[in-house]
Amino acid sequence: MQSESIKAFFQGKDHKKIMLGGLYFSSVIMLIGLSLFALYMGHQTVFYAKFALAVVLSLLLVAFLITKKTPLFALLFLLVIEVESSTAMLSKHFYDFVTVYPFFPIFGFFFFFRLVTAAWMTLVHFIFWVGVSIYGYDAFSSHPLFHMVPLINMVASTIVVILVALFYHISTELTYKKLEHANRQKEILIKEIHHRIKNNLNKIASLLGLQIMKLREGGGESPEEILEKNKLRIETMAMVHDALYRTEDLENVDVTAYIENLVGLVSSSYGRTIDVEVHTDDMTLPLEKMLKLGIILNELYTNTIKHAEAAEGERLSVEIHLTVRGGEARLRYRQCGDVPVDPLSLRNGDGLGMMLVRLTVQEMDGRFEVVQNGGLEFRIAFPCERTF
Structure with a gap:
């Protein structure tokens, strides 16, 4: 029964809901794999942190499958990713286990939210990571991620990703609007065809009824x-x-x-x-x-x-x-x-x-x-x- 409900979920018409469910599920699998690898390599702190994060995302996934509130759980997912990636970059225990790079969540902003909302979220995201970078440059001057060249590259990559995500959002939304319009037209057409068939059958029945009446009158x-x-x-x-x-x-x-x-x-x-x-x-x-x-x-x-x-x-x-x-x-x-x-x-x-x-x-x-x-x-x- 449970497998049937999961199958029905991933066969639904809401592409954003399906995508978010897939992101949750794949992230949980990835974090469990990284936690086991960290344990094998002897990094117990990383193991506990990654495994705890996998548990949190699993609980959020279950809640999402029950409530199906896509915007809310998309925001929660992106917040978890932001916290995890910033913590990983600012802690020496996680240098070798960075899961998500800072510019990846930008795609999520433009995929799950309206254009204006995504633009504001991107601005906040950018300001947050500028602060993280300034703090990291001051506190971890010896770390290769916080040297000037990597930071400039990260900013440049983020700008490129924003532009790509923007065009992706516009093209995807236009495509799905056309598909949704086409699907609505097909549904209306199918209903109309059934209505026409019913009307035609009624007309035929009426014709035969009139014919029977004339025969009874002695045609x-x-x-x-x-x-x-x-x-x-x-x-x-x-x-x-x-x-x-x-x-x-x-x-x-x-x-x-x-x-x-x-x-x-x-x-x-x-x-x-x-x-x-x-x-x-x-x-x-x-x-x-x-x-x-x-x-x-x-x-x-x-x-x-x-x-x-x-x-x-x-x-x-x-x-x-x-x-x-x-x-x-x-x-x-x-x-x-x-x-x-x-x-x-x-x-x-x-x-x-x-x-x-x-x-x-x-x-x-x-x-x-x-x-x-x-x-x-x-x-x-x-x-x-x-x-x-």
Whole structure:
């Protein structure tokens, strides 16, 4: 159980927490190794000091794993390292056992803390070590670490480390912010995909429910015709997702390409070709709007394919116009030629196809009318913003 919790900790998403846990653990291992080596070499004072420090860091590690307060335990870790390194340099017992050089904690400042906080901590760190160096130069003049050249080298190295740590901080934070943003977008996208699948399944269930209701009322269509129509309705919705997956934009669908593909699907399903002119603005529409629009166009064009006939001496054709102006989309589906149909009775017809059109327009908070305008024309308007 304990090994599982440790494994879960190091597989977490917080890179700072993982790094701090790793620093604690590796420092404890290193200090235990140094203490044993010091004991082997006969340096008992070093052994006790290093081993005690390993115990302190072990206790801090356990407390950190329980509380998971990264900033607090990062600060405690760095303070322990500062005390250990300064003590080692100022005591003759530890000259040969310096564990961490003074400029190493600077990386910790810039890794675990915000930029301003890290800058202040670096300044305090620098002042502290200047004081240690001045004291060491005065008190241990014979020690090689406190001669002028090593001290100048230490200061120069510290400045270089500060610059490196600064650039490291900026580049790392920018990278992780981008990764976190990408992860959030993926999570949102996965939730959205599940939501869309649920909505689509609900739509399919509603379509089948309406079909069952019409059958109970005594519909005249054969089972083959019913299955073919429902197959087309489902494929119409699937085409929207197919259009999304073929582009980098997972939210919006290219209108013209979708309508042309839909016309081709219905024509091939019924084995009949009609001249269709598609006139749309160069634009995309949101997924939900396009799904509903697809259901409407599928019903209208299927009805044309199955029932429409051209007047004598004319050729049957269809014009589809879609524009978006001032936050409103206007769809005109015009079946050209003289069609002897009463527009009002057609609009209010009790056929499943026309019922689907009316219900879908209602879902879109739209308006729907049928007129005779040199042919049978369906006019639909609904709120919509273009997203090209």
